[in-house]
Amino acid sequence: MKAGLVGYSQTGKTTLFNALTGQGAQTGAGRGTKANLGVIKVPDLRVDKLSAIFKPRRTVYAEMTFVDLPGPRGKGVGLDSATIQALRETDALALVLRGFSGLDGEEANATRELADFESELILNDQIVVERRLEKMRKERGHEREQAVLEACLEVLSAGRPIRTMDLAPEQEREIVSYAFLSQRPLLAVINTTEQDVAKPLAADLEQAAKERRIELMSVCALIEAEIAALPQEDQAEFLTSMGLQEPAAARFIRKAYHLLDYISFFTVGEDEVRAWTTRRGDKAPRAAGRVHSDIERGFIRAEVMKYDEFMLVGSEAKMKETGKLRIEGKEYVVQDGDILHFRFNV
Numbered sequence: 001m002k003a004g005l006v007g008y009s010q011t012g013k014t015t016l017f018n019a020l021t022g023q024g025a026q027t028g029a030g031r032g033t034k035a036n037l038g039v040i041k042v043p044d045l046r047v048d049k050l051s052a053i054f055k056p057r058r059t060v061y062a063e064m065t066f067v068d069l070p071g072p073r074g075k076g077v078g079l080d081s082a083t084i085q086a087l088r089e090t091d092a093l094a095l096v097l098r099g100f101s102g103l104d105g106e107e108a109n110a111t112r113e114l115a116d117f118e119s120e121l122i123l124n125d126q127i128v129v130e131r132r133l134e135k136m137r138k139e140r141g142h143e144r145e146q147a148v149l150e151a152c153l154e155v156l157s158a159g160r161p162i163r164t165m166d167l168a169p170e171q172e173r174e175i176v177s178y179a180f181l182s183q184r185p186l187l188a189v190i191n192t193t194e195q196d197v198a199k200p201l202a203a204d205l206e207q208a209a210k211e212r213r214i215e216l217m218s219v220c221a222l223i224e225a226e227i228a229a230l231p232q233e234d235q236a237e238f239l240t241s242m243g244l245q246e247p248a249a250a251r252f253i254r255k256a257y258h259l260l261d262y263i264s265f266f267t268v269g270e271d272e273v274r275a276w277t278t279r280r281g282d283k284a285p286r287a288a289g290r291v292h293s294d295i296e297r298g299f300i301r302a303e304v305m306k307y308d309e310f311m312l313v314g315s316e317a318k319m320k321e322t323g324k325l326r327i328e329g330k331e332y333v334v335q336d337g338d339i340l341h342f343r344f345n346v
């Protein structure tokens with residue numbers, strides 16, 4: 001999965017990116033026109049616990065890719081075509097909003113920034129839809145697609161994102177190839193000052209986010225970058241001293257996961273304990289395909305153990321004895337926390 005860190009210039013995207021990827025407190029990279037790419041491990045206590053039981057040669061966490069994209073310099077400047085292309089290649093967007101006074105002393109106004117940035121996304125989509133409809137109205141044979149696009153245009157013209165439309169799955173399919181920007185799941189990250197990080201968010205911001213179906217969280221990127229730069233042993237102590245439960249990276253990833261309907265399943269053994277990412281609702285063969293396409297093609301069945309049940313008894317043998325190791329077929333819908341073993345034949 002790939003999440004784009006977007007937002008206006010000097011809002012702290014690169015600082016946050018460095019914190020998330022553990023590159024420490026350094027800014028500058030990702031500035032200007034260059035995009036930064038980073039992969040982070042998804043922290044998961046369940047992986048640690050399984051690893052403690054199996055003592056495998058390798059422990060592998062799920063991964064998430066971030067792209068740190070340079071933002072427009074201000075309202076009205078617009079997103080350049082390279083950035084738009086990069087946005088289209090992401091699964092979800094994390095929009096970084098400035099919650100601290102700017103260098104020139106300009107006060108933070110996250111609510112306005114949020115509205116402005118969404119307008120950019122909406123405008124881009126509107127242009128795409130209008131161009132397409134102009135052609136379609138002269139042709140025939142695209143009636144279903146045209147109907148969905150007309151509905152989109154109405155919403156976009158009213159300044160609302162496509163995200164807020166309740167499209168049926170068959171309508172979604174008609175427009176999936178457009179990869180509309182205002183349809184992307186969006187997590188707004190308010191980059192606050194050290195003083196404000198524990199404070200509740202402003203009511204108008206909460207309201208604006210709700211109307212747009214946007215999730216909110218606040219972080220202090222500077223603190224997070226400092227934490228990330230500390231040696232592992234000191235991180236917990238520092239967090240406690242700041243009154244924080246865990247680094248923002250963990251919260252951020254959980255939010256992003258939730259937002260995207262991603263879940264984790266595990267494969268275990270003496271060789272490797274590993275977490276994998278799949279979409280909520282995926283059936284066993286699709287999940288198997290995340291591990292290897294051969295396993296999806298040759299899928300026969302999956303042996304399933306529930307993480308919680310497994311932790312209670314502590315071994316595969318006991319799971320079998322108590323009848324808790326289940327054999328599931330092609331129609332099984334994988335659940336978050338499933339420990340899976342695939343049987344396949346190629």
Ligand SMILES: Nc1nc2c(ncn2[C@@H]2O[C@H](COP(=O)(O)OP(=O)(O)OP(=O)(O)O)[C@@H](O)[C@H]2O)c(=O)[nH]1
Pocket residue numbers: 008009010011012013014015016027028029030031032069070071100101191192193194220221222
């Ligand atoms: N006061 C304060 N300054 C911050 C915070 N986060 C970032 N900054 C500062 O804001 C400036 C810009 O940070 P960057 O992370 O480079 O911002 P950016 O969004 O990547 O900027 P562009 O790449 O130009 O789009 C740097 O001087 C940071 O030190 C914060 O939480 N509080």
Ligand SMILES: [Mg+2]
Pocket residue numbers: 013014015028029030031032068069070
């Ligand atoms: Mg940057």
